[in-house]
Amino acid sequence: MFRQASRLLSRSAAAGSSKSATARAFSTEVPSTIDSTFVESWKKVAPNMDPPQTPSSFMKPRPSTASSIPTKLTVNFVLPYASELSGKEVDMVIIPATTGQMGVLPGHVPTIAELKPGIMSVHEGTDVKKYFVSSGFAFLHANSVADIIAVEAVSLENIDPSQVQKGLAELTQKLASAATDLEKAEAQIGVEVHSAMNAALTG
Amino acid sequence: MKSVKNIQKITKAMKMVAASKLRAVQGRAENSRGLWQPFTALLGDNPSIDVKKSVVVTLSSDKGLCGGINSTVVKVSRALYKLNAGPEKDVKFVIVGEKAKAIMFRDSKNDISLTVTELNKNPLNYAQVSVLADDILKNVEFDALRIVYNKFHSVVAFLPTVATVLSPEIIEKESEVGGKLGELDSYEIEGGETKGEILQNLAEFQFSCVMFNAVLENACSEMGARMSAMDSSSRNAGEMLDRLTLTYNRTRQASITTELIEIISGASALEAAK
Numbered sequence: 001m002f003r004q005a006s007r008l009l010s011r012s013a014a015a016g017s018s019k020s021a022t023a024r025a026f027s028t029e030v031p032s033t034i035d036s037t038f039v040e041s042w043k044k045v046a047p048n049m050d051p052p053q054t055p056s057s058f059m060k061p062r063p064s065t066a067s068s069i070p071t072k073l074t075v076n077f078v079l080p081y082a083s084e085l086s087g088k089e090v091d092m093v094i095i096p097a098t099t100g101q102m103g104v105l106p107g108h109v110p111t112i113a114e115l116k117p118g119i120m121s122v123h124e125g126t127d128v129k130k131y132f133v134s135s136g137f138a139f140l141h142a143n144s145v146a147d148i149i150a151v152e153a154v155s156l157e158n159i160d161p162s163q164v165q166k167g168l169a170e171l172t173q174k175l176a177s178a179a180t181d182l183e184k185a186e187a188q189i190g191v192e193v194h195s196a197m198n199a200a201l202t203g
Numbered sequence: 204m205k206s207v208k209n210i211q212k213i214t215k216a217m218k219m220v221a222a223s224k225l226r227a228v229q230g231r232a233e234n235s236r237g238l239w240q241p242f243t244a245l246l247g248d249n250p251s252i253d254v255k256k257s258v259v260v261t262l263s264s265d266k267g268l269c270g271g272i273n274s275t276v277v278k279v280s281r282a283l284y285k286l287n288a289g290p291e292k293d294v295k296f297v298i299v300g301e302k303a304k305a306i307m308f309r310d311s312k313n314d315i316s317l318t319v320t321e322l323n324k325n326p327l328n329y330a331q332v333s334v335l336a337d338d339i340l341k342n343v344e345f346d347a348l349r350i351v352y353n354k355f356h357s358v359v360a361f362l363p364t365v366a367t368v369l370s371p372e373i374i375e376k377e378s379e380v381g382g383k384l385g386e387l388d389s390y391e392i393e394g395g396e397t398k399g400e401i402l403q404n405l406a407e408f409q410f411s412c413v414m415f416n417a418v419l420e421n422a423c424s425e426m427g428a429r430m431s432a433m434d435s436s437s438r439n440a441g442e443m444l445d446r447l448t449l450t451y452n453r454t455r456q457a458s459i460t461t462e463l464i465e466i467i468s469g470a471s472a473l474e475a476a477k
Contacts, residue, residue, distance in 0.1 A: 013464045015277075036249035037251040038250040041251060041284065041286055042286065045282050045285040045286045046278075046285070047283035049278060049279070049282060052351065052362070052363040052364050053362045053363070053364040053365075054250045054364065054365060054366065054367070055240075055243050055248055055364065055366045055413075056243055056247075056248035056249050057237060057242070057392075058211065058236075058354070058364075059240050059243055062244050065250050076241060077239070078237040078238065078240070078241065079238075080235055080236065080238055080329040080415055081231060081234055082234045082237075083236075083237035086237060098393070099393050102393065105360055109391055109393065110389055110390045110451075111390055111391045111392070111393055112245070112390050112391070112392055112393070112405065113392075113393035113400060114393070114401055114404060136408070137241075137404075137405060137408060138295045139244070139245045141244070141245070141389075144404070145244075147241030147244065147245070149241055149408070149412065150328065150408065165251060165468050202211070
């Protein structure tokens with residue numbers, strides 16, 4: 001009888017620990033820094049279900065604000081289909097904000113900037129890489145991290161100048177002959193983007 | 204038995220198709236993961252925020268046979284509804300995908316404000332998703348949008364995730380109150396006339412970026428779940444085939460034995476009678 005009891009105990013303990021071991025095997029990979037108020041209110045509503053994850057648990061934590069100005073700026077440049085630059089340490093970036101070209105150095109005041117089509121250049125020492133950016137946002141944080149999110153960006157080497165000229169001519173013509181407001185707006189946008197690209201290539 | 208063998212062939216083929224589609228989408232989903240991170244870094248992640256009008260955007264697949272992912276998404280959406288409903292609080296659903304539509308129509312018909320189907324017919328790209336996001340923003344009033352989707356963790360693990368996007372008014376209110384968004388006030392605004400305008404653009408951009416990533420992750424999870432579901436069903440079909448073959452052989456041998464016994468007993472009866 002005691003042997004059976006001990007067998008039952010060991011079996012339940014083994015089952016319990018093996019279940020939690022397999023669960024933990026997954027959960028060591030799964031991050032678990034979830035908002036605690038959310039988890040508590042979830043448990044009240046749906047006690048049998050695990051609470052869903054939230055995006056913050058999938059992100060690497062950001063560095064905290066340093067007391068002195070750091071020497072390098074960390075740039076994250078993301079596009080919908082790729083992360084162009086991720087955590088790259090550079091000296092300066094110049095971004096095409098709607099208020100004009102803005103230079104960003106380490107220790108810049110925290111800013112949210114809306115971008116217009118134009119060139120973005122990344123300076124590292126003597127190395128300068130230029131991208132033509134269609135539009136997007138730039139966040140500059142107090143910890144000298146710059147997040148630039150663009151809808152579309154091409155490196156300047158990949159732009160064909162003859163295509164730009166042709167597109168500009170076509171769209172200027174379309175703007176002149178546009179009938180509806182929608183066509184006018186589309187042509188206007190096209191002209192702005194192409195002339196910015198033109199200026200970028202020649203300037 | 205022939206039908207079971209056919210089913211096994213079909214499910215194996217479906218698994219191969221799902222595997223190849225998965226490889227195609229997985230690369231894009233992983234590349235798009237960087238897209239929402241700056242927004243979460245700036246605006247924080249507030250799933251427990253208390254607002255008057257919540258809209259739950261449920262992402263699911265159009266086709267079935269993909270395991271349990273659609274039902275988990277629906278369960279999470281229903282629980283979010285219960286979490287956020289209350290006096291003066293309003294929760295509406297926006298459903299993307301046929302499967303969730305079929306399930307939610309049964310009991311939450313009155314709370315569904317918009318349904319979108321056939322999203323995955325053409326390969327997903329950012330322009331298409333931003334048009335969809337625009338549609339949702341135009342047609343639905345919200346203070347907070349909660350997007351429920353399956354995040355692709357690995358080929359066998361899909362985590363239901365809820366991403367929260369706040370409307371610009373709520374962002375301003377929260378940043379004044381302090382707390383998680385309190386630092387937002389210290390940010391200078393470049394461009395645009397007022398802070399409100401920039402925040403509006405920001406919220407819309409955030410929504411389209413988060414939707415893009417969510418839709419890609421959900422598509423990956425769907426392919427992965429279909430792969431594992433088809434794999435287990437082909438294995439099942441194989442086992443069933445084995446068992447049926449054994450039973451068939453046994454029955455065949457039994458009937459042969461019965462015939463032999465009859466013949467032999469008939470023959471021995473004739474001999475005995477002689």
